[in-house]
Amino acid sequence: MSKRINLDHLGLQGISFYGPLAWIGLLILVGLGCAYTMEHSGHVITGMNNQVMWGTPHVFAVFLIVAASGALNVASISSVFGKQMYKPLAPLSTVVSAALLVGGLAVLVLDLGRPDRLTVAMTHYNFKSIFAWNIYLYIGFLLIILTYLWMMMERRMQPHAHGAGIVAFLWRLALTTGTGSIFGFVIARQAYDAAIMAPMFIVFSFAYGLAAFNLVIMGLYNWTGRELGSFVTYRFRSMLRLFVGGSAYFTVIYHLTNLYAPEHAAWERFILLDGGIYTALFWLGQVGIGYVAPLLLLFHPGTRDSFSVIAGASVLILLGGMAQMYVTIIGGQAFPLLLFPGMEVSSGFADGVVASYVPSMWEVGLGLLGFAIALLIIVLSAKTLRVVPDNLSNRFLDPDHDKTQAELAEERALAQSA
């Protein structure tokens, strides 16, 4: 069946292609302007400070990096788990994964205090640092998935694509373990210092990455007028239900474990009850928009079959994911360090009080740069490489399509005769 689906590049020309590209270019220019201004003036113009050192750029960057590994899901299901129907989507899945990773890394690097010292980060390694491991994990991931993409697209190398897919799958698990462990390994902070951060980030990545990939597919097919069948979309819907449910499960376990330990009670009270913006973002953003609303939409019989609703649920999952990153990264820093357990502390340096943080437009611009870079890579790759299936019609993908259609016709005939 899948032989009848050909991989193609976007055939768009003129304003229909260059118009959206120009908007992406504009966003990139604005983002680069923000990055330059931050680098030139210093972080003094940002909302970041010596209490909340990682701000909005890190929310965007970590989100994109986590989503990147999840966007490889579809390729992994095709190569590692042998599901043939996903095979036409595997190259695009790889492209989206690489694009999100490059976007996230760009934000991370441009936010450095000394981005000009990137070569230092490449030549000086402290192998005890999870950050240093991550540099290897990120670069290795890019090399592996680009090799994997080449093997899928080069006919002579296709026999090796399965092996490359397995390596890419294992590597992406390691990558997200590394990203989660950036927080899991921090012993100093009540919000972090938990082994569950690594597997929790892996499950988050499944949800964020698949939601992003689903939106890319829907967007590209809508843009080019290609046929997208329910066979693919409904399977994405099923996986999204599973991954969002898994994310909610890990979130519950994380908080339950903390609630059980008196030493973490203050942090839990802060995030669940009286943490102001962080409490609001947790309940309304991460839980409400990120878990409850998408699950309702994806399960409810009145909405679950609508493509628009599935696309909307994917957007909600991404928004909920951004809220989760904000709560984890910024909420985790804003909560005061526990210097003297059981004692009241005060100082002229915000000891014992919640640190303030207000995002600046420079940070938001830099964060959006990551999304813009990812979009640019996706669009240019789809334009120049044969990675987009020319159609994803049910009649080509569903092995039981003809049988189902025959049965439906038979039922209609019976109904008419009756």
Next chain:
Amino acid sequence: MTRYNDRPDDPDRRRLLGGALAVAATAIAPGILLVAPRAAGARMPTEPVTDAVRWGLLIDTTKCEAGCDHCVAACQTEHGWTDEPLSRPDQDAQWIRKVEVRDPRTGYAFSLPMMCQHCEYPPCADVCPTGASFKRADGIVLVDKHICIGCRYCMVACPYKARSFVHEDIEGQKAYSPRGKGTVESCTLCVHRVDAGRVPACVEACAARAGDAMLFGDLNDPESAIAKRISQIATTRIRADLGLHQGVLYHGF
């Protein structure tokens, strides 16, 4: 009263001085002293740093008054960090700060200076991707400004909020204490002074102008004043449960 600093009358200092004077007396014209006095355990500039020495601080909170910040002012003067012109208060550097602590059940309160605790197992050095954060063999935790990329992971990892990120261009730096926009900095335990045989500026100021609550010295040397003192009184480390074995010890709570 017990003086909490290593004083010139320490036996080690006398031995070292004696040796230096003997060398000077035989090699140089009599009456000219070319060798500066050095603290007990201080190395000669040509000698490598070794772990034979473990520099440490003992802070007696019973002598540390709330509201007194001579140690903070001395550190600012020594290293040149202050309220930067453009930075907000929460963005200003804070190498050392005074923290007031109160037990809400009993009302017992005390005050103490908080700075880099110079951990034996420093989380900042563990997480630093380039190795810019490092611990010298003698226990002093430092930042190599040449290879700090400004990622701030060390600040996230520090349990004591002892590190600062420089948010703007810096002018008028001290030659012995370089600072730079986009890099992280913290208490150096006045390594430039220690290497020259002197005590940190905060310790000196506390002894001269405040309650003499800070004692600096070599924790490895059983004859040092700090080693003797901590063998006689109860001491604790802040967040000792983290197992970081800091070089800064506290007494009084």
